[in-house]
Amino acid sequence: MQTLNIEALKRDFPILAREVHEGIPLVYLDSAATSQKPAGVLDAMDTYYRRYNANIHRGVHKLAEEATGAYESARERISRFVNANQAREIIFTRNATEAINLVAYSWGRKNLTKGDLVILTEMEHHSNLVPWYILAEERGIELAYVPVTPEGLLDLDTYRMLLERKPKLAAFTHMSNVLGTINPVREMIAAAHAAGALALIDGAQAVPHLPVDIQELDADFYAFSSHKMCGPTGLGILYGKERLLEAMPPFMGGGDMIKRVELGRFTVNDLPHKFEAGTPAIAEVIGLGAAVEYLAEIGMEAIHAHERQLIQYALERLEEVPGVWVFGPEASQKGGVAAFTFDGVHPHDVAEILDGNGIAVRAGHHCAMPLHQKFNITATARASFYLYNDHRDVDVLIEGLYKVRKVFGKNDKPQGQAHG
Ligand code: 7TS
Numbered sequence: 001m002q003t004l005n006i007e008a009l010k011r012d013f014p015i016l017a018r019e020v021h022e023g024i025p026l027v028y029l030d031s032a033a034t035s036q037k038p039a040g041v042l043d044a045m046d047t048y049y050r051r052y053n054a055n056i057h058r059g060v061h062k063l064a065e066e067a068t069g070a071y072e073s074a075r076e077r078i079s080r081f082v083n084a085n086q087a088r089e090i091i092f093t094r095n096a097t098e099a100i101n102l103v104a105y106s107w108g109r110k111n112l113t114k115g116d117l118v119i120l121t122e123m124e125h126h127s128n129l130v131p132w133y134i135l136a137e138e139r140g141i142e143l144a145y146v147p148v149t150p151e152g153l154l155d156l157d158t159y160r161m162l163l164e165r166k167p168k169l170a171a172f173t174h175m176s177n178v179l180g181t182i183n184p185v186r187e188m189i190a191a192a193h194a195a196g197a198l199a200l201i202d203g204a205q206a207v208p209h210l211p212v213d214i215q216e217l218d219a220d221f222y223a224f225s226s227h228k229m230c231g232p233t234g235l236g237i238l239y240g241k242e243r244l245l246e247a248m249p250p251f252m253g254g255g256d257m258i259k260r261v262e263l264g265r266f267t268v269n270d271l272p273h274k275f276e277a278g279t280p281a282i283a284e285v286i287g288l289g290a291a292v293e294y295l296a297e298i299g300m301e302a303i304h305a306h307e308r309q310l311i312q313y314a315l316e317r318l319e320e321v322p323g324v325w326v327f328g329p330e331a332s333q334k335g336g337v338a339a340f341t342f343d344g345v346h347p348h349d350v351a352e353i354l355d356g357n358g359i360a361v362r363a364g365h366h367c368a369m370p371l372h373q374k375f376n377i378t379a380t381a382r383a384s385f386y387l388y389n390d391h392r393d394v395d396v397l398i399e400g401l402y403k404v405r406k407v408f409g410k411n412d413k414p415q416g417q418a419h420g
Helices: 006-011 039-051 062-081 096-111 130-139 156-163 185-194 242-247 282-298 300-320 347-356 369-374 391-407
Strands: 090-093 117-121 142-146 169-173 198-202 221-225 236-240 258-262 265-268 324-327 337-342 362-364 380-384
Touching (some): 096 221, 117 130, 169 185, 347 380
Parallel strands (some): 117 142, 117 169, 169 198
């Protein structure tokens, strides 16, 4: 496999050339929150607005025809990128959150009743917790959680025990946005199926970073977000198996999702339009089409391999910094995410000092409050990597963390003390 030329890749992303705080080069380590966008994506959206902006599926005029063609061919490309069986199984939503909500509202309300069990995990992002809490309150369904081990892995023995209780659905993340843990989703999906349950996968952190083959995984539902994979904001994707989507009632009503409307009644449109009410994010879909083309050309295997060696290097270097405690498993079991605490310094202060040095990291609970509670902390600072980061970016982060120590008067401690 070819190694990536990161210097050249960085040039694909115009924003990475900018400076912050008057002359400090930007080091962007917040891609788990949102990725930067390559020029090809910006150009694709710009061209749509400049050359063929029109609403889709409605007009017969030239621009409408071009816009519809570009929108639907982007769907085809996105479908191939994750190896869905067919493009009609790819539904466009606003984000991964809405994709999961779509399943909870449409599939959940049709198929779940009082006493039914849904399995979640302790490492979920709020967007794969709260929709199920809402449904539990409304329907009286029961929720159970696969625990996270101290190493930051899912406790699969407990998962198997919970499956013996014949749940209707197991919904879990492919990769944790805090621990970076890459879960054994193929095995977990197979186990769910053997127990008679469906499996919904939150792939918001996986699709941008790993080769994902939805048919090989045999996922029933799979949700992800455009903006974390070099695409624009305002666009999420729900993959669903055709027979499941066909049997589900619409999520929202309005234009495009109908075949015919009379006063007082309507007939539902075919997939995927049945779940895409109203004018969709046309430019964004076209932008994501360009993003997956860009990622596919570089190769997801190469991106994953690059991030794996980068996180390994980052974990080694973070261990050197006294007082830093990184959460999650070892590099071989995780993607490019390092969430950490810093003895005696609040994560927000860590992030602020790093920002002063041009380094963008995130601090807080990262929308995974139950996971932080599990580890008895309220917040972490998080550095997250993508294809455009390199060893130099890690080195700048480490230099920044030594500056944090200095600001907090920790220069005097001998190295190697109290780190995790
Ligand atoms: N699932 C996971 C695993 C995520 O990391 C995120 C966003 C979502 C779902 C929701 O995605 P959205 O596009 O619908 O917002 N995660 C983060 C994060 O870690 N920091 O900011 C957003």
